[in-house]
Amino acid sequence: MSIITEEMRYRKRLCEYAKKHGVSKAARKYHTNRQFVYRQLEKYDGTLISLALKSRRPHSHPNAHTEEELNLIKQVKSRYGIDGLAEVYVQLRKRVLEIVDEKSVTNTTRFVKKLEKIMGLEINTIQTDNGPEFVNNQVETKEQTIFEKTLESLGINHRRTRPYSPWQNGKVERSHKIDGERFYSRNEFSSVED
Numbered sequence: 001m002s003i004i005t006e007e008m009r010y011r012k013r014l015c016e017y018a019k020k021h022g023v024s025k026a027a028r029k030y031h032t033n034r035q036f037v038y039r040q041l042e043k044y045d046g047t048l049i050s051l052a053l054k055s056r057r058p059h060s061h062p063n064a065h066t067e068e069e070l071n072l073i074k075q076v077k078s079r080y081g082i083d084g085l086a087e088v089y090v091q092l093r094k095r096v097l098e099i100v101d102e103k104s105v106t107n108t109t110r111f112v113k114k115l116e117k118i119m120g121l122e123i124n125t126i127q128t129d130n131g132p133e134f135v136n137n138q139v140e141t142k143e144q145t146i147f148e149k150t151l152e153s154l155g156i157n158h159r160r161t162r163p164y165s166p167w168q169n170g171k172v173e174r175s176h177k178i179d180g181e182r183f184y185s186r187n188e189f190s191s192v193e194d
Contacts, residue, residue: 004048011051015044095175101192103133109147112154125157129169135160 010030018026018037027034043050065073096118100107116123128134134147144152151158161168 005052007053008048008051011040012044012048015040015051094171099192103131105133105145105147108133109150112147112150112156116154123154123156125159126151127159127161127169129161129166130163 014026014030014032014037017029018041021029023034023037023041027037030037040051096115098111100111112126134145136143136145148158166173
């Protein structure tokens with residue numbers, strides 16, 4: 001059973017007044033607009049309950065998770081159990097990782113060539129910091145790296161963050177922090193195979 005609220009009583013008084021004196025007078029007296037009065041009259045059947053606020057939650061959504069996605073999220077959550085479901089979902093959907101022997105422009109270039117295929121969608125823009133694995137030091141040379149040339153040949157825009165501004169690449173920085181806390185700080189590796 002719905003709880004009777006002061007708002008519902010207000011709407012009932014508004015509807016009763018509108019029935020006796022008209023919509024325009026009711027709108028003026030109750031300091032509202034005529035559309036609101038018409039909407040309340042349309043719902044009103046003589047009872048307070050008819051004027052209760054209804055849920056605005058949609059019955060379905062085109063981007064809602066499928067049952068398969070929900071099961072995968074719950075499975076990963078139960079295995080790692082640290083993050084909330086939303087964070088686990090973001091990691092499952094948007095992280096593509098590769099272990100390499102060193103941070104270099106060659107490895108970055110090789111990775112970006114495979115990235116579109118792995119993700120299954122066309123990449124329009126890639127945002128990076130100003131690390132040497134992406135760009136040359138602009139003070140020393142204006143020449144593009146092989147990574148920048150590869151992006152250009154693939155038709156991908158390259159957006160660079162401002163120097164010393166890690167917050168501009170927050171998701172990636174957070175990803176590195178999480179990897180460090182959960183993976184690298186708990187394990188020792190002596191080779192790429194490890």
